[in-house]
Amino acid sequence: MTATRPITKVLVANRGEIALRVMRTCREMGIHTVAVYSDADREALHVRAAYQAVRLGPAPVGESYLRGEVIIEAALHTGAEAIHPGFGFLSENADFVRQVEAAGLIFIGPSADAIEAMGDKIAARRRMIDAGVPVVPGTADPVDDHETLMAEAEKIGFPVMVKAAAGGGGKGIRIVEDASALLAAADRARSEAQSSFGSGAVYLEKYLDHPRHIEIQIFGDSQGNVVHLADRECSLQRRHQKVVEERPSPLLDEDLREAMGQAAVQAAQSIGYTNAGTLEFLVDSQKNFYMLEMNTRLQVEHPVTEATCGIDLVRWQILVAMGEALPLTQEEIRHEGHAIEARLYAEDADHGFLPATGLVERLDLPGGPGVRVDTGLFEGMEVTPHYDPMLAKIIVFGRDREEATARMARALSELTITGVTTNLPFLRRIIDSDRFAAGDYDTFTIESHPEDFSARLSDDRIQHVSALAAVLAHVLRRRRGFPDRQGSGGFSGRRSAWVDDFSPGEESS
C-alpha cells in the first residue's frame, strides 16, 4: 500500500535508557542517530552514544523534552528522516505527530488519528465495545436518578463501584457490595465529588476483585497486517506504576492467552492501527478479561517480550515506519522460556516510595548468562528531580519460571549502586517472596500485603551490621591519618561463627 521510505538517520526524542535502547537498534541497522538533550543531560549516555546531539534547553521538561517544535527543527537541521519518540514525553501526543508529518518527517509510531482515537478514554471505550472487545462493564456516562442507578447496577452485577465522573486520585469512589447499600453510597459519592471536583456527576463500573493487570503486545503494518506478540503480566505495581513484569503470565492458560491475543488484534484492526501498541486488560479471579486502555507506543517492559520471542521490537518499529510489511506472520511468531523484568527506581521503598536524588558514586551492573540490562546510569551521573525516577531495567531469561526467578535473584545480588537510594532491596524482597514464587499476586498485592515484602531487622543482623560499621569507621579514620591506638583490652568473648548471609528478606539466626 504505502511506498517504502528509506530511513538513514533517526532523531530519538527522549532520554535515559529508552533513548539508548532505540539507538542500539539503529546502530545495528546501520542507521545514524541524533540525540536531543537538556542542560541536565549534556554528559548523559544517550548523548555520548549518538552520532549527533542537539541541545533543547534547560532541565525542566517543558523547556526541553516537550518542545516539539525545537525537536522537529533539530531533525530537519541534522537531516534525520524520522523521529522515534520512545515512551512518555511526546510519544502519545497526536498534535506532535501531525507536526512531524507536516514537516515531511516520519513518526516512528502509530498515526495521529490512532493515538487520538485511543487517547480519549470514553470514546475509546465505545469504539472497543463496537469492535466486540470486552471492556469493564459500566455506564460510562453519568447517571442521575436513583431508578436508573439501580437498574444499571443490576445489569452490571454487584459488587459495583460508584465513581465521580470528574474524579481522579481515588476520591469520590464507593464500592457497593449489594443493592441495599447502593443509593446511600451513590449519594455520599455525589456529595464528595461535588465538594472535591465541583461536579456531583457519578457513574457505575463493575468492581473487580483482585484483578490482574495483563497486557497484550500487538504490531500492525501499513499493509493492514496485525499480529500479537502474546502477553505480559504487570500486576506488581505501587502507586499504579509497574515494578516487576514477567511473561508468560503465571495466571493464563493457552486458551485464555489466545482469546486475549485475538481480542487485542481485533481492537487494533478496528482502528487500522500501525506500529507497536499494547492493549492493557484487567483479568478477574474468574479469569474474565476486560480491556482497560491502549498504549499507543512502545512499553517500558517490552524487553520481556523480546526475550521470549527473539524479536527486536524497535527494529520492527523502524521497518514498519519505513513502510515495510511485518517480517513474520502470526504463525511464525514463537515464544519460548520465561522472562522477568525488574525496574530499578530512585526511591525509598521503605518510606512511602519517596523519590530520591543524588550523585551515583559506584555502580556495578549484573552480567553473565541470561541477563540483560537497559540503563542510562553511569558513575558520576547525577539523578535530578526533573525526570522519571526509573534508573534501570534488569531483564532475565530462563528456560522456565523457576530458572528465571533464580536468575533474577542472582542478577539483583550482583547489582550495586551507591550515592542514590533505590528500590533495590524492595525488588530483592519481591523476587525472594513466597508470593512471587507462587505467582500469587494482583494489582493490590504490594499495597495490601506490605508484610510479604517487608524488611525486618533481626537482633543478629543488628549486631553484625554494628560490628561492620565500627570496623569501617575505624578504617576510614585510619585512612584520614588518625592513629591506630592500642585496644583498651575490652575483649571478653571468643571467636564466633558469622551466621549472617545478608539475605534480602528476614535472615535466619
Added chain:
Amino acid sequence: MTATRPITKVLVANRGEIALRVMRTCREMGIHTVAVYSDADREALHVRAAYQAVRLGPAPVGESYLRGEVIIEAALHTGAEAIHPGFGFLSENADFVRQVEAAGLIFIGPSADAIEAMGDKIAARRRMIDAGVPVVPGTADPVDDHETLMAEAEKIGFPVMVKAAAGGGGKGIRIVEDASALLAAADRARSEAQSSFGSGAVYLEKYLDHPRHIEIQIFGDSQGNVVHLADRECSLQRRHQKVVEERPSPLLDEDLREAMGQAAVQAAQSIGYTNAGTLEFLVDSQKNFYMLEMNTRLQVEHPVTEATCGIDLVRWQILVAMGEALPLTQEEIRHEGHAIEARLYAEDADHGFLPATGLVERLDLPGGPGVRVDTGLFEGMEVTPHYDPMLAKIIVFGRDREEATARMARALSELTITGVTTNLPFLRRIIDSDRFAAGDYDTFTIESHPEDFSARLSDDRIQHVSALAAVLAHVLRRRRGFPDRQGSGGFSGRRSAWVDDFSPGEESS
C-alpha cells in the same frame, strides 16, 4: 548406576571471569560457593561474589592456583562437597582429580582416567582410530628408511608434512607437494631436527590446506548417556589462541554438522566419558574433518553454545557431578539463532600481540538486547603479568548471522576500557571486515592476511585527532589552573564539517 550425591557448597578452583561464571550458576541453584585467591586477587570480583574465600598464597600460580593440596584442604575446611576447576590451572590434571576424590570430594568434570586417556596425544590418537573417529592421516610413529617414507606418503596422499618427532614451534617441518620432493625434504627435516632437538626422528602427517578449527561440545552422564551440543567455529586465532568464535559455523551444512556430532559422541562413548568435553576437529577445504584433540573440561567459548540452545552448561556439569542423568535427550536439544563471542585480551594487537598490564581506570561494558558479558574486570583492578591476558568475553545472540554480527559491532562500540592496552580495536576490525562478513576465514587468516584487519591512519583522521588532542590538552591545562589566554588571531579558515566517524577500520574522507 551411580547414586546421587547432593552438592550444597562448591569450591571454585579458579579466578577471573570463569570463577565468576561458575559461581553465578551455583547461586542460581542455591549452592554456596568458596573462592580461592592469591595475594594479587584479594579484591577480585570472584572473591567478592563468593560466600566464602580462602587465601592460597602469593601471586605466582605455582604458589597459589596450582597448589592442589592447599585447595583440597580449603574445600575440606569450609565444608564444600565438590570442586569446580574452571579451565586452565588444574582442570586437566588427572593426579589432582585423584587427590580430590581420595579426599572424599566430588570433582566437577570427567574422571581422572578419561583425562589421562585424552591427555597423552599419541595414545589418544590410537584410541580414536580404534573408535572409528577420523584423525589427521599420518604415521604417528617415526619413520626411518626412504622406502617406508615413500610408501606411507603415498598412502596418506600428497601434500604431506614431514615433522620432527621431538619437535615443536614449527621447526623441522617441511611441506611436500609431490613424491619427487619427498626424500630430499625428509633429509633436510631430519638434519634440522637433529641440530635443533638432538634427535633426527621424523614422521609424516597429511598437510591440510587452509583448515578450519571447528569443535563439537559433548556431554556425558554417569548413566552412560552421551549427547552433543553441536559445533563451534574457532578458526580465528592468533598465536594458536582463539580470538573470535561463533556458532553455527558458517562452513558446515547440516549433514556435515551431524556427521561431526556423531563422531564426537562416538569418541566420548569409546572412553566412557562423563561431564562436559569438547572434541576439536580440523576441517579442510574439501570439508573432510579430522579429530585434533579432546579438551576434557569446559571451554572458554562455551557461552556461544549456551546462547543458541538455551542450556546452562555449568548447571549440567553440576547435575552430572551429583550423579543425575542429563536433563535432555539428543532429540530434545534444539539450537536457534546465531551467537558470536569476542575475547578481550590485554595485549597490543598492533605490536605483535604483546601482553599489556596496567590499572583499569575507566570501564564501560556493553548492554541492551542480545548481549552477554562475562568478565572479572572492575574499575581500579590491576592487570598483572601473573595470569592469562583474557579480560572479558563479549557474547552476542541474534536471529541470524547478520543480526549477530551487527550486534557484536554495536556491543564492541559500547565497550570502553582505559588504563590498560587491549585488543579491542583489533576485535572491531575483525568484526567489521569483509572476510568476517563472508565467513571466509581459516586458522591462518589472521597471520597471513594482516592487511584485512589492519589499522591505517588516513590524513583526515590525523588532522581530526590532532585537533581533539589540542583541545583536550588545553582543557587539561585549564583544569590545572593555567590561564586561558587570548588567541593570537591565528584563525585563517572557516567553519568546516566534521567528516570522521572513527570507524575502526580505514575511515572515509
Added chain:
Amino acid sequence: MKYHVLLDGHHAEVEIERDGSGFSVGLGDQIWHVDVGVLRDGHAYSLLIDDRSVDVGVEEEGDGLDLLIAGRRYSTEVLGEREWLARSIKGETEDGEKTVVAAMSGILRGVHVKEGQAIEKGQPLFILEAMKMENEVLAEVSGTVRRVAFEEGQTVNLGDVVVEID
C-alpha cells in the same frame, strides 16, 4: 579502640584491635576476625569476616555512616568513646521539629503559609514536587512562621531549611 554504634534505635559497643593483616572485632561475647580490602577510593570495601565474603558500600555524613550491603542500606552512627560520652551528657533534643527541612530534592509547588502567620500543628505548609510526585508537608508544631526561605517554583535540595516556626 572502642566504638559506639547506633542502628535502628539499638546501641552496640564494639571493640576493634589490629590483628595481623586485619582486625579483631569484639561485640558482647562474640569476636570475629575481619580482613578489609579497599575498593574504589574508599567508597566500597571487600570484607572477609573469618572466611565469609561481604561487599560493603559506604556513604559518610558527619558521624553518620551508611552501609550498603546486598542492596540494603543500613543507616548507622558510629561514635568514639569521647563523642559518645559528650552526647549522652547533652541529653535528648526537644519534641516537634520547628525547622522544616526538605525531605527530598524537588521543586516548591505550593507555599501555603506566610511569614508572621499563626499556624496549627498538622496544617499544610508547602508542597514539594519531584519526579511527577507531589509531597505535602505538614507542620509538626503550632506556632508562628518566622521565615519562609524559598518561593514557589524554586528548586530546593534535600536538607534545605524551607520554613522556620517560632
Added chain:
Amino acid sequence: MKYHVLLDGHHAEVEIERDGSGFSVGLGDQIWHVDVGVLRDGHAYSLLIDDRSVDVGVEEEGDGLDLLIAGRRYSTEVLGEREWLARSIKGETEDGEKTVVAAMSGILRGVHVKEGQAIEKGQPLFILEAMKMENEVLAEVSGTVRRVAFEEGQTVNLGDVVVEID
C-alpha cells in the same frame, strides 16, 4: 592559543580559542566548534564537535597525551608555541634565546648559575618542576648571566623571564 601536535610522525598546528561554552578549533583552513563535557574526574570527555558526538578517554604522560577513541589509542604529543620553538631550535642554535623564559608553570628546583657568571652554550641554567616532572633548561647561547629573576623554591608562571644572558 596555539598548540603543536605530533601524531604518527605528522605535525599539526592547532589554534584554540574560547567560544561560548566551548572552543573554536582551527587547523589549516578548517575551523570547528568543540563543546567539552568532563566525565570521571578528567579521565574521559564527551565532546560535541559542532553536533557530532565523540567520547574520548585520556591518558597523560608528560607532553604525551594518549587519546582513546572508539577503542583505538592515538599517542600524541602536544606542545605550546614556546615548547615547540625550544624543541625545534635545539640543535640549530646560532643566535639562540638570550632571554630564558619558563616554558611551563612550576617550581624552581635548582638554579645553577649566578649573576655575572660566564657560561657556555648547553650549560644547565635551572630546573623547573611541575606535575612531578622535572625539566632541565639549558643555555642556548654562550655569554654572561646578567640577571637571575627568581630564587630556588619559588613558583614561576608560564612565560616568566627566569634568566637573562648578555
